[in-house]
Structures are given as C-alpha cells and as structure tokens.
Amino acid sequence: MAAQRGEGDAVVATPRNPADAEVRERARAIPEAAVARLAVYLRVLSGMVDQGVTTISSEELSSAAGVNSAKLRKDLSYIGSYGTRGVGYDVEVLVSHIERILGLTRKHSVAVVGIGNLGHALANYGGFPSRGFPVAALFDIDPDLTGVPVGGIPVNHIDDIATVCAEREVSIGVIATPPQAAQAVCDRLVSAGVQCILNFAPVVLQVPDNVEVRKVDLAVEMQILSFHVARRADEAAGEVVNGVGVDGVVIRP
Amino acid sequence: MAAQRGEGDAVVATPRNPADAEVRERARAIPEAAVARLAVYLRVLSGMVDQGVTTISSEELSSAAGVNSAKLRKDLSYIGSYGTRGVGYDVEVLVSHIERILGLTRKHSVAVVGIGNLGHALANYGGFPSRGFPVAALFDIDPDLTGVPVGGIPVNHIDDIATVCAEREVSIGVIATPPQAAQAVCDRLVSAGVQCILNFAPVVLQVPDNVEVRKVDLAVEMQILSFHVARRADEAAGEVVNGVGVDGVVIRP
DNA sequence: CCGACTTTGTGCAAGCGTTCACAAGCGGTA
DNA sequence: TACCGCTTGTGAACGCTTGCACAAAGTCGG
Numbered sequence: 339m340a341a342q343r344g345e346g347d348a349v350v351a352t353p354r355n356p357a358d359a360e361v362r363e364r365a366r367a368i369p370e371a372a373v374a375r376l377a378v379y380l381r382v383l384s385g386m387v388d389q390g391v392t393t394i395s396s397e398e399l400s401s402a403a404g405v406n407s408a409k410l411r412k413d414l415s416y417i418g419s420y421g422t423r424g425v426g427y428d429v430e431v432l433v434s435h436i437e438r439i440l441g442l443t444r445k446h447s448v449a450v451v452g453i454g455n456l457g458h459a460l461a462n463y464g465g466f467p468s469r470g471f472p473v474a475a476l477f478d479i480d481p482d483l484t485g486v487p488v489g490g491i492p493v494n495h496i497d498d499i500a501t502v503c504a505e506r507e508v509s510i511g512v513i514a515t516p517p518q519a520a521q522a523v524c525d526r527l528v529s530a531g532v533q534c535i536l537n538f539a540p541v542v543l544q545v546p547d548n549v550e551v552r553k554v555d556l557a558v559e560m561q562i563l564s565f566h567v568a569r570r571a572d573e574a575a576g577e578v579v580n581g582v583g584v585d586g587v588v589i590r591p
Numbered sequence: 592m593a594a595q596r597g598e599g600d601a602v603v604a605t606p607r608n609p610a611d612a613e614v615r616e617r618a619r620a621i622p623e624a625a626v627a628r629l630a631v632y633l634r635v636l637s638g639m640v641d642q643g644v645t646t647i648s649s650e651e652l653s654s655a656a657g658v659n660s661a662k663l664r665k666d667l668s669y670i671g672s673y674g675t676r677g678v679g680y681d682v683e684v685l686v687s688h689i690e691r692i693l694g695l696t697r698k699h700s701v702a703v704v705g706i707g708n709l710g711h712a713l714a715n716y717g718g719f720p721s722r723g724f725p726v727a728a729l730f731d732i733d734p735d736l737t738g739v740p741v742g743g744i745p746v747n748h749i750d751d752i753a754t755v756c757a758e759r760e761v762s763i764g765v766i767a768t769p770p771q772a773a774q775a776v777c778d779r780l781v782s783a784g785v786q787c788i789l790n791f792a793p794v795v796l797q798v799p800d801n802v803e804v805r806k807v808d809l810a811v812e813m814q815i816l817s818f819h820v821a822r823r824a825d826e827a828a829g830e831v832v833n834g835v836g837v838d839g840v841v842i843r844p
Numbered sequence: 845c846c847g848a849c850t851t852t853g854t855g856c857a858a859g860c861g862t863t864c865a866c867a868a869g870c871g872g873t874a
Numbered sequence: 875t876a877c878c879g880c881t882t883g884t885g886a887a888c889g890c891t892t893g894c895a896c897a898a899a900g901t902c903g904g
Contacts, residue, residue: 369861370815377814381793395881404795408863415883423882424870440814441821448813455715459708463809465793471813510816533823534816536809540634540718542657550819552812556716556789559805560701560724561630561693562623563763563787566803568694570786624891648851661854661893668853676852677900 368439372413378403379410380436386429395426447474449508449532451523452515453483453493456538460514461489474506479519496523500530510534517541524551621692625666631656632663633689639682648679700727702761702785704776705768706736706746709791713767714742727759732772749776753783763787770794777804 368376382402386394400410414421414432417439421427437443448471450460457476460466466473476493478484483493494502503511511527513520513535520539527535528549537543537553545551621629635655639647653663667674667685670692674680690696701724703713710729713719719726729746731737736746747755756764764780766773766788773792780788781802790796790806798804 368818371861373815373818374811377811378795378808380814381810382795397881402795404797406863408865409861411881411883412862419883421882422870423868424872424880426881439818439821441817441824442814444817444821446813446817446820455712459712460809462708465810466813469810469813471817509820510813534820536812536816542631542635542655544657548823550816552816554807554809554812555631556713556807557634557718557722558627558630559789559807560699560719560722560763561633561695562626563789563803563805564694564697564699564724565621565626565692567699567762567787568692568697570801571694571697622891649853650851659893661895662891664851664853665892672853674852675900676898677850677902679851 368416372416373440375403375405375409375413376417376436376440379413380433380440380442383429383433383436387433391429393426394429394432396421399427442470444470446471446510447506447508448472448510448512449475449477449499449503449506449527450512450514451477451496451499451527452513452519452539453478453480453488454514454516457514458488460512461491471510474508475502477502479515496526499523499526503527503530503532508532510536513537513539513543515539621669625669626693628656628658628662628666629670629689629693632666633686633693636682636686636689640686644682646679647682647685649674652680695723697723699724699763700759700761701725701763701765702728702730702752702756702759702780703765703767704730704749704752704780705766705772705792706731706733706741707767707769710767711741713765714744724763727761728755730755732768749779752776752779756780756783756785761785763789765789765791766796767791 379399382399383394396407396411396414400407403410411421414427417435420431420435448466450457450473453461453476457478461473461476473489473491476488476491477496477499478493479496481495484495485492487493502508508530509532511524511532511534513523513527515523517539520537520541521543524535524537524543524545528545533549535543535545535549535551537551538555540555540557543551543553632652635652636647649660649664649667653660656663664674667680670688673684673688701719703710703726706714706729710731714726714729726742726744729741729744730749730752731746732749734748737748738745740746755761761783762785764777764785764787766776766780768776770792773790773794774796777788777790777796777798781798786802788796788798788802788804790804791808793808793810796804796806
C-alpha cells in the first residue's frame with residue numbers, strides 16, 4: 339500500500355515517440371525463447387562493437403551465438419526490419435534496437451535477499467551494474483549483518499523490504515535464501531511491489547499472475563547433466579560389448 | 592588409462608538387471624523439457640518423504656510442482672507406469688524410479704574451475720554433495736590459491752586439470768571463470784575427458800557434439816525480466832491514457 | 845460380489861517454435 | 875541505367891510440447 343510503485347512517469351511516455359506503439363505491438367508478440375536469444379545476440383554484438391566491427395551478416399552472428407541463421411533472422415524480424423539485404427546488419431543499430439526491446443534503456447534496480455555465500459557473490463558480481471542492473475539493496479534476516487557493507491552496500495534487515503524497495507525503486511528482486519525462507523521472502527517482495535523475481539532457492543514459488551518469476555536451479559541443472567551422463571553410459575553399454583565406447587571416444591584417455 | 596570411469600562397470604552393468612534395457616529405451620525418448628521437470632518433481636517428492644507422506648495424486652504433486660496435472664502424468668508415463676489408478680503414486684517408488692532415470696544412482700563428481708566469488712559460493716554450497724554431486728576438485732589459474740582449501744578442498748592449479756580430473760573421476764565440470772577464460776577452460780575440460788559442463792560464464796561455448804553443455808547466464812535472466820518489466824510498462828501505457836496503470840501498479844512513484 | 849467413485853495413462857487435436865526455401869531488395873559494376 | 879550477386883525477411887511445412895477428454899483400472903463400502 340505504502341509503496342505503490344509509479345503513478346505519473348510511465349504514462350507520460352506513451353505519446354512521446356510515434357514509433358512506440360509499433361514497438362509495443364511487436365514486443366507483445368515475441369516468443370519467450372526468442373527473448374532469451376536476443377539477450378545472447380546483444381552480448382555478442384557488444385563484443386563486436388568493442389572489436390570495431392560495424393556490419394555483420396546473419397550467418398556470422400548466428401554462428402557466434404550458436405544458433406541457426408534462419409532462427410537468428412526470424413528472431414531479429416520480431417523486433418523489426420533493420421538489416422540491409424545484400425549487406426547485413428549494422429551492429430550499432432542492432433544493439434540499440436535490441437536494448438530498446440529488452441527494456442535496457444531504463445535502469446532496473448536490483449535487490450538481493452539472503453546474504454549468504456551466493457548473496458555475497460551476487461552483491462560483488464560486476465556483471466550486474468555494468469549492464470544496467472545496479473544492485474540497490476541487500477537484505478538478510480540476521481540482525482548481525484544489518485549495516486554491514488557487502489560489495490559497497492550496507493545490508494538491511496529483511497523487515498525493511500517494503501520501505502527500502504520503495505525508496506530505491508527496486509524493480510527486480512533476487513532470492514538467494516535457504517529454501518525454507520524463499521516463499522516468505524517472495525511474498526514480502528511481492529507485497530512490496532516487486533513484479534520480477536529471480537529465484538536461486540530450490541523451491542517452486544507461488545506468485546500472483548502479475549509477477550514474473552525466473553528460476554536458476556543448480557540442482558536441476560546438475561540432474562539434467564546427470565541424466566545425459568547416464569543416457570550416454572547406457573547407450574555405450576547397449577551398443578558396445580567390450581572396451582571402447584560408441585564412437586571410439588570413451589570417457590578418458 | 593588410470594581411472595577409466597566404469598570401463599568394466601558400464602559394460603558389465605548391461606546384463607545385470609533384465610529391466611535395464613527397457614529403462615534405456617525409455618530414457619532415450621524422454622523430451623528434454625520433461626527431464627527438467629522430473630528433477631523438480633523429485634525434489635518435491637523428497638520433501639514429501641520427509642513429511643511422512645506415502646502416497647500422492649497427480650493433482651497434488653502437479654500443483655506443488657507448479658505444472659498441469661496432465662503434463663505431470665505424461666512426464667511420469669515416460670519413465671513407466673508406476674501409479675495406481677484410483678489411488679495415486681507411491682512416493683518412495685516414484686522417487687527411486689526418477690532417481691534411476693536421472694542417473695542419480697551413480698555418484699557424479701564435480702570440478703569447479705575459477706575460484707572467485709562464485710566459485711567460492713559453489714564450493715561451499717551444501718546442496719551439491721547432499722544430492723549426490725560431491726565437489727571433488729577445485730581449479731584456479733592463480734598460483735597463490737594453489738593448495739589453499741576452499742570449502743574443505745584444496746585448490747589445484749588449472750594446469751593440472753587433466754591429471755586431477757582423471758584421478759578423481761570427475762564427470763561434471765563447472766566453469767565459474769571470467770568470460771575471457773571460459774572457452775580455454777572448457778577446451779581443457781573436454782580434452783581431460785569431461786563430457787558434461789555447467790557454464791556460468793557469459794559466453795557461448797563451442798564444444799564437440801559428444802559434450803553436453805548447460806549454461807546459467809545471470810545477465811540473460813536479468814534481461815528477460817527487464818523485457819517483461821518493459822512490456823508491462825508498455826501495456827499499461829497503452830491501455831490507460833492518464834493516471835494509473837492497468838492494475839494500479841506502474842513503473843515508479 | 846457388485847456398483848459407485850477415484851485417479852491413472854494416453855489418443856488426439858491445438859499451439860508454438862524451428863527450419864526450409866525462396867522471393868524481394870539492395871549495393872556494386874559496367 | 876541495367877544487370878549480377880549477395881543477404882535479408884518471411885510464408886509454409888514440419889516436429890515437438892501441451893492440454894483435453896475419456897477409457898481403463900483400481901479401491902472401497904455394502
């Protein structure tokens with residue numbers, strides 16, 4: 339209630355640029371999978387800019403990003419037609435359009451909750467601020483941590499989530515707590531008005547429809563890898579009867 | 592040569608259990624998306640075991656895992672028919688079958704490369720060993736770190752990847768290095784025989800076909816969330832012309 | 845033993861996302 | 875200006891995933 343986020347700002351933005359309406363329409367239609375890839379393209383393109391590359395073809399960019407070139411072109415077509423046939427894409431133009439679609443023209447302040455090992459690492463991680471995601475607040479339930487600076491930012495007590503998030507205009511909450519605490523922390527973030535959550539805790543969070551959750555689950559990732567190890571071992575066991583693996587490449591020399 | 596992982600093992604394993612061939616066939620056919628969900632089900636089920644729950648219906652389990660119940664049943668059907676109509680699934684039976692399919696009956700030793708902030712957090716993360724993924728080796732390029740114990744394990748120099756990984760039968764490599772070093776580290780892991788890699792570095796790794804890579808990319812996750820923030824702001828801006836956003840919650844105060 | 849009720853397992857159709865293939869468009873060249 | 879070669883942008887086909895809906899199969903009470 340207190341921290342109702344936003345009232346005048348976004349509204350004024352509407353009539354500012356005549357192309358905005360079109361951008362909005364496109365953004366609505368972009369498949370989730372394509373959004374994830376756009377972020378990857380953006381990173382590759384940023385590297386290109388640093389190398390002084392000014393133009394790039396879909397073939398080059400797609401192989402650098404590890405995808406099919408047709409897929410790349412289709413992904414880019416979701417955000418508009420900014421290539422030149424016979425030539426390729428202007429790197430800087432592409433960068434700025436992807437940034438616009440991904441909403442990177444705004445700053446997105448981040449709050450990290452749970453200052454354990456992972457929370458420390460996140461608070462100190464340089465990749466966030468450099469890409470427009472400044473870490474604006476840290477929270478922990480341990481009173482001894484309150485006020486202690488981590489990565490240059492003093493830790494707040496978790497009870498102050500609502501006020502601090504409002505003050506610092508936090509738009510993304512990162513949950514790095516133990517699993518038992520994650521749902522409660524999530525609820526607090528949501529009621530503090532945070533609508534986007536990145537969850538590192540190994541639990542399935544229950545949130546209202548208007549909140550977006552992405553999860554990073556190490557255990558799941560490891561188990562998927564484990565599955566592939568097992569599948570491979572089984573295949574090898576099934577197709578060879580003794581000694582060497584299926585394609586001559588066994589586990590180790 | 593020295594520590595050939597399961598040379599005899601995997602091979603002899605074949606005829607051991609008559610059901611193995613069937614398990615192998617099923618495993619081959621499970622869609623990747625379903626594998627990821629199976630890992631989630633497994634975690635929920637483990638929690639159920641701890642609570643003393645012995646039986647669970649697809650409806651209960653699916654809502655706890657945040658998926659559709661039909662999808663859950665289909666996922667479980669990939670690994671076999673282990674439910675009882677009219678009753679549900681026996682929790683322990685399900686756990687053991689999912690564990691078998693995911694290959695969790697073997698130990699999967701993990702090597703972490705890059706002992707910075709994230710590497711420290713990973714080395715100290717309790718979730719790995721408890722789930723059958725013991726951290727068996729740590730590597731860094733900094734000679735000053737060599738021999739220093741982190742999370743109880745002494746750090747090795749990166750030049751020793753091949754020998755140490757062989758000795759300790761590492762099957763999963765975790766890359767937590769800066770992006771510039773990631774590809775080189777990856778190449779070393781691959782030539783050391785590691786076939787599964789979990790990559791935290793923000794780069795697209797190039798690997799041979801027989802190597803499985805999963806990536807955890809914080810920047811991409813943040814940018815996807817950013818996209819949703821922007822989309823929401825746009826929708827709000829598009830649907831209201833003055834004053835309050837679509838559901839009363841706009842960007843900033 | 846039977847019938848009512850519950851829940852699984854799955855055929856089928858709809859929806860997405862990916863891939864192919866090619867027309868359209870642009871720069872360069874004579 | 876007209877042609878040529880190259881690369882984009884996209885319609886259409888394909889395949890994977892999801893969700894529905896229901897028959898099959900079991901339990902439980904009488």
